[in-house]
Amino acid sequence: MLARLTTGITAGALFLAAIFLPVPGLFVVVAGALLIVAAREWSQLCGFGLVLQIAYVIGLALAYVFFLAQLDGLAGALFPLVVLAFSLWVLAIPLLIFYRKSQAVFSNTWLVAVSGAVFLLSASLGLVWLKTLPDGEWRVTLIVGLVAVADTFAYLAGRRFGRNKLAADISPAKTMEGALGGFVGNFILAGILVVLIDFSPISNFLIVVLILGASLLSIVGDLTESAIKRHSGVKDSGDLLPGHGGILDRIDGLLAATPFFVLATMLFSALS
Numbered sequence: 001m002l003a004r005l006t007t008g009i010t011a012g013a014l015f016l017a018a019i020f021l022p023v024p025g026l027f028v029v030v031a032g033a034l035l036i037v038a039a040r041e042w043s044q045l046c047g048f049g050l051v052l053q054i055a056y057v058i059g060l061a062l063a064y065v066f067f068l069a070q071l072d073g074l075a076g077a078l079f080p081l082v083v084l085a086f087s088l089w090v091l092a093i094p095l096l097i098f099y100r101k102s103q104a105v106f107s108n109t110w111l112v113a114v115s116g117a118v119f120l121l122s123a124s125l126g127l128v129w130l131k132t133l134p135d136g137e138w139r140v141t142l143i144v145g146l147v148a149v150a151d152t153f154a155y156l157a158g159r160r161f162g163r164n165k166l167a168a169d170i171s172p173a174k175t176m177e178g179a180l181g182g183f184v185g186n187f188i189l190a191g192i193l194v195v196l197i198d199f200s201p202i203s204n205f206l207i208v209v210l211i212l213g214a215s216l217l218s219i220v221g222d223l224t225e226s227a228i229k230r231h232s233g234v235k236d237s238g239d240l241l242p243g244h245g246g247i248l249d250r251i252d253g254l255l256a257a258t259p260f261f262v263l264a265t266m267l268f269s270a271l272s
Contacts, residue, residue: 011250015144019137027131027140032064034247035124041237041248042116045228046109060117067125074129078122079266085122085259088115089217092224099169099227106224107231123255126262133265143214143261147253149189150182150215151222157181166219171226179219186215206268213264214257221256225249 018030036057043056070077095102105111130139158178166174190211225248229237238246 012148016141019131019140028068028128031124031128032061034251035064035120036061037247038120038251039116041246042120043113045232045234045237045248046113046116047232048109048113056113056117060120063117063121064124067121068128074125074132075266078125078129078262081118081122082126082259082263082266085118086263088118089220089224089256089259092220096167096170096220096223096227099167103227103231106227112228119255119259122262123251123258126258130262130265139265142210143258144254146186146189146211146214147218147257149185150218151253153185154178154182154219157184167223167226170223170230174223174226182219183212183215186211206264210261210264214261217256217260218253221252221254224256225252 015030018027039057039060040053043053046052046056048056067074067077067081095105127140127143130136130143133139154174155178158173158175158181161177161181162175164176165172166176166179190208193207225237229235236245237248
C-alpha cells in the first residue's frame, strides 16, 4: 500500500508538472514517451518477439509524429481516430459481459495488436489536442484526475466493502462495490466542479455526462486489459511502477476514457 501510494503521488506530481510547466513541447514529449513505453508493454502482451516489439513501438512512434506534423489541423485528422477508438471500446462492453463466449477475441494476437495501436494513438494524441485548447491544462487535468479518482475510490471501496464480483472470470479482485465507489467518487467530483465554478446549465450538464461516461469507460478499459493479460498469462503489464505494475496497468482506464472525452468535447464545441 505504501509503495502504491508513493508511486501514485510521485507520478501524479510529475505529470502535473508536464501539464502546467511553461516549457514548449514538454507535454508532447511526455505523452510520446508514455506512448512508447505503453506500446512496448502492449506488444509484450501480444506475445511478440523482440523484433516485432521494436517494429510495433517504432511504428506507433512514427504515427504519433505524423499526426503531430498536422498539429494545426490535428482536430480534423484526430476525429476519425477517436471515433474508431470510441467505437471499439463500446464494442468491448458486450464482449466483456459475455466473456465466456468471446474469449477468443482477447487472445487474437493481431486483433489485440491493431486495437492497441488505435487505443494508444487516440489517447496520446487526444491528450495533446486537449492541451492545445483554451484552458487546455485544466481539460487534461480533468480527464486524468477523474480516471484517477475513479480508480482510487474503486480501490478503497472494493477493499472495504467488496463482496460481489464484478467480472469473476476476468478479474476476480474487482467487485461491484468497488465499481460503484468509483462512480460515487466522480459524482462527488462533478458536484464540486458545478458548485465551485460558475458554468452555464449546458456546461454543467456536459461536465456530468463527461465525468460519468468517462467513469464507465475507465472500467471497460481496466477490464479489457485484464482480459488480455489473462490470456497472456501475466498479472501485470510490467514492473516499471512499484506497487502498480506497468504503465498500462495505470493508464488502461485513461486509454478508454480519453477518446470519449475528446469526442464529446469536439461535438460540444461544434454545436456551441
